Amino acid sequence: MALKDLKVMQRNEAGIATVLGIFKQRFGERFQTGQSIREQHGHTTTYLPNQLPDGVAFVETTEEVQEIVRACAEHRVPVIAFGTGTSLEGHVNAPAGGISIDTSRMDKVLSVNAEDLDCTVQAGVTREALNTHLRDTGLFFPIDPGANASLGGMTSTRASGTNAVRYGTMRENVLSLKAVMADGEIVTTASRARKSSSGYDLTRLLVGSEGTLGVITEITLRLQGIPQAISGGVCPFPSVEAACNAVIMTIQMGIPVARIELVNALQMKAMKIYSNLDYPESPCLFVEFHGSEAGVAEQAESFGEIASEFGGGPFLWTTVAEERAKLWKARHEAYWASQSLRPGARALSTDACVPISRLAECIGETEADIAQAGLVAPIVGHVGDGNFHVLVLMDPNDPTEIAKAEAFVTRLAERAIAMDGTCTGEHGIGQGKVAFMEREHGHGVALMRTIKQALDPLDIMNPGKMLPL
Amino acid sequence: MALKDLKVMQRNEAGIATVLGIFKQRFGERFQTGQSIREQHGHTTTYLPNQLPDGVAFVETTEEVQEIVRACAEHRVPVIAFGTGTSLEGHVNAPAGGISIDTSRMDKVLSVNAEDLDCTVQAGVTREALNTHLRDTGLFFPIDPGANASLGGMTSTRASGTNAVRYGTMRENVLSLKAVMADGEIVTTASRARKSSSGYDLTRLLVGSEGTLGVITEITLRLQGIPQAISGGVCPFPSVEAACNAVIMTIQMGIPVARIELVNALQMKAMKIYSNLDYPESPCLFVEFHGSEAGVAEQAESFGEIASEFGGGPFLWTTVAEERAKLWKARHEAYWASQSLRPGARALSTDACVPISRLAECIGETEADIAQAGLVAPIVGHVGDGNFHVLVLMDPNDPTEIAKAEAFVTRLAERAIAMDGTCTGEHGIGQGKVAFMEREHGHGVALMRTIKQALDPLDIMNPGKMLPL
Incomplete structure (x- = not known):
């Protein structure tokens, strides 16, 4: 489990003090060591404890990054790259301190x-x-x-x-x-x-x-x-399984669907409230097609036929940009909408990915697991890839709830891996999923560690992330 | 240049003798050391000198490969994997001897x-x-x-x-x-x-x-x-540049072309003779579209319009399988057809790949280079990717001709790299293109070497390939 395994690594105080001095002199106002700036560059969007870097450099060029890396290598100080801080797995935490390289001014x-x-x-x-x-x-x-x-x-x-x-x-x-x-x-x-x-x-x-x-x-x-035309819409299904089967058939038929997103019944309920969507509270697929005018119409019609074969529908679709925009705005607001299911809670967003043939089974078992664990946790997914997210709503200040959520995340990761899938389709490992690497990759972890040690023998590049110690 | 730089590496005679004994006993008839078998597992389709392995193991399982690798590691003997021997750059040569692992019986x-x-x-x-x-x-x-x-x-x-x-x-x-x-x-x-x-x-x-x-x-x-429908055909163009511009426009418009192959005027001449194709001896694009019946018709029509914008055409296309098959058979016979341009010669097949915006320029300069060097060397290309092949027809027994061909290959590789491209789009480095690695990758070669040394510290895995010594 992530929280209890979170590494506190040894700090090289002397080296850190030395590079702080060097960078203050070199970068002036573009090197910050204030508490709040450092806090902002720590855990970001995770519930994981914040592990602050010792300084934040606002770099503008590759050569400046090179200067920092060289000084940090010389003094054996960690270097942590920082983008916008939207990482979900503690990628930018600084368990051994070090320098956060903020790239936000490299915006050209x-x-x-x-x-x-x-x-x-x-x-x-x-x-x-x-x-x-x-x-x-x-x-x-x-x-x-x-x-x-x-x-x-x-x-x-x-x-x-x-x-x-x-x-x-x-x-x-x-x-x-x-x-x-x-x-x-x-x-x-x-x-x-x-x-x-x-x-x-x-x-x-x-x-x-x-x-x-x-x-x-x-x-x-x-x-x-940019495609000449876009069509899209929402299609309800009687079950997650029916929706997944429609996705499989759509992809097997070679319909070049651009987006095909599953929203489970609980998440539809949340979106209905939050985004004022008028759809049944049953599993839905949000779909979109890109192509020529004739092509996107043909694709949407074909998809509608497939959906009805699996008991889905009606599939109402449109090429009108405003109507589509409303749907996708709702889909993108899923994270915020989910929180309306339990006011005051925060969502722990986790993801897994399995071969699409196992998706219905994996989501089905996960829904049962959620029910049994007494969690409130809606599901949305990029089901064309077999990838789905669970948003576990929890009180981020309650260690019992955190432990319950982490136990669920562990079961989900192990379930996905057992189904020949991966513990993360798109969020990454960071600190939050290090514990699953051995199980997922076996001897691959040893190879990854060999590569890491060969290319970063001093372990200064974002230490404590991805690879189990 | 490949030939003169071909490495002869030190052989570990004692280790080789030891593993030969082990493998003869272990694999019986499935371990061969006869001259002709070993010759077949050497340079294969290149003009490079044949560097024979010392034995060939016809393996059937991963575990047998593991046995061989372990024994070879213990006795520091090279291991060279062998598929069908269609490699073009000397990938399966054994410059330090060793064991060829023939995977042809791993055919399940x-x-x-x-x-x-x-x-x-x-x-x-x-x-x-x-x-x-x-x-x-x-x-x-x-x-x-x-x-x-x-x-x-x-x-x-x-x-x-x-x-x-x-x-x-x-x-x-x-x-x-x-x-x-x-x-x-x-x-x-x-x-x-x-x-x-x-x-x-x-x-x-x-x-x-x-x-x-x-x-x-x-x-x-x-x-x-398998797509529901396929359409395709051949479209002549007044110049390579016009053909390339039509390709760029086709891809920019998002037409999901499945194949778009350039055949230059000289190669069209060869194919006309060899495959009895009735097209003008000017640069042609062979194209194919995959999709629904309506989709492939729409795509072919759109392509025809683009072609005519650039002076190409007529674009005659069909969805009839037999007619398409004839075209693609001709395209796939390009290698053999080219040899009809110079009976008795063999084709040195080389490739390069550049950003598509530079393709017309790169092919144009290459055609001029061929003319100036007095070579007979038609060009075919996967131009949707910016990748093209030159088939240099040469007498494989004439060192002067080989040297001339190699000098041309060097100029082509350097030209492609200078245009922000690569010295090989799909053939690989093997032995033939090792000399271009530093120029193409700069510090990347040092990183590759670090990875190689970390993962294969004894240098037993296909030594002498890809990375300059």
Whole structure:
């Protein structure tokens, strides 16, 4: 369990004191050591205890990151990269203290290559800022984890979201990146070519590495053409199983669905109250199709037929932007809506991902588990990928409730792993899920540790995260 | 240049003698040391000198691979994985001798999970055998590098081919794999979940690693539903540049083209002779669309309009399977057709990949280079990815011709890298392109070497490949 296992690591006080002096002199006002700034750069959106960094550097260039990493390597001080602080698993906590590298001022879109459908951004650019920048180009960046996260943070956690079923995750959408590695050297992991068979895939090694191998400073991303037309709607189903079967059939038929999101009955109830949606309190699929006018109509019709085969429907769909926007606003507000089910509570948001054939079973067992444990915990999911979230509503100040929620998270992770799935589809490991790594990866953990030790022998890059000690 | 730089590495004669004795006793008839078998497991389809392994083990299980790796590790003998021998860059040569692990008897499809659109195969299953196995399921495995390669080999070289523009490469289509690592342990790199944020991406680290980190024994692959309808055809263009611009526009418009292949004028001439195709001897695009009946008609019409905007056409397309089959047969015979341009010659097949915006320029400069060098070298390309092949026709017994061809390959690789591309889009590094690694990856090569040394400290896994010594 995460809370009780949270590592308190040894601090190198002398080294920390030395680099604080160096960075104050070097960065002036851009290096902060005040209590509240440091608190903001700790646990962020988790219930995990806050483990403060000793200083926060607001960097502007890759070279500044390099200076910091080099000084920290020399004095053996931890370096923790920070984007917008929307991480859910304690990725930015500083269990051994150290320097938080805040990339929010690295907010420049460096280039947009419209012909190549790619762009290069600094790590602190958020996904919304990028899409605003792109708005006159006819292109967009599809990955949408809900939060307005930084692209550096999204790269570091291998983020995805509602439309990964169509466009992939950060794994598929990062063409190349620039990082300052633990040895203080700057590496560009790949060219802008769409594909390559040249050497180890350093890009994919860093995507999802959670700052434990290097600090990502620039990212080259794939872009997509804005679809000519979009259709979408909501379809109720008699059961989660029926909804999952409709999803499986939709994907098997090759219908290129852009989003297909499950909302369970309890979450529909919450959204009905919070977002004023007029749908039955039964499991629903929120779906969206991207393509030509004729294509999206055909896809929506085909989906409606599949849904009715599994007892779902009516499937009311539209191509009108305002109506779709209302639906997706409601879907994106799921986190806040869920909290209306238990006023005063906070949601512990966890995720798991299984092969889609096991999804109905996994969600079914999870709903039974929730009932048996007496939790209030609605479920939403990117079901096209087999990925779902449980929002456990708990009193964040009650250790008993936290322990109950953690026990549930453990059972969920073990259930997903036992079904040939993963303990996290998109949130990452951070501190919160370190305990599941051995069970999920077996000998893979030893290989990961070997790689980590080889590339970061001093263990200065985000220590205490991802890999069990 | 590849030939003159070809490494002859020190042989561990004592260790080799020891493992030969062990494996003869252990595997009997399934361990061969005859000259001709060993020759067949050397340079294969390259002009590079043949560097024979000392023995060839025809393995049947992962555990047998493990036995071999453990014995070879104990006695410090190289291990070289072998699939079907269709590698183009000397990947299976044995510059320090050692044991070739022939996976051709690991030919079982272990499972097909139709609901999950995935399957698990042993490494020796070929892509054609897999598709034959799948034929009644409504599913297919799309990656098609031309040759009927083994899926283990395709994974090891990060292979792709004609329809990567729609379905991705092995990078995107391997969900997980099992490998025997240099430490003799068996690792499964991931679960069958479609996505995961759990730990380093060991799958992608091994995809494209060319047997230098471990021997891949099983692969879990994504499958696709067989499209309801397919349309396709050939469209001539006045120039390579016009054809490339049509490709860029097609992709920018979001038309989900499944294949879009450039054949230059010289190659069209060869195909006209060899495959009896009735098209003008000008640059042509071979295109194919997958989708619904209405969808593929709409896509073909849209493409035709784009082509005519750039002076191309007429674009004659069809949904009739026999007519399409003739076109793609011709495209797949390009390698053999090219040789009809210079009877008695052999084709040195090389590839490069650049951002698509630079493709017309890169091919244009390459055509000029070919003319200036006095080479006969037609060009075909997976232009939707910016990837193209040059087939240099040469006398494989004439060192002057080989040197001229190698000088050309060097200029091509440097040209592609200078255009923010890669020296190989899909063939891999092997021995043939080691010389370009530093130029392409800079500090990345040092990181790759660190990873290699950490995971294979004895350097027994396919030594002398990919990384410059």
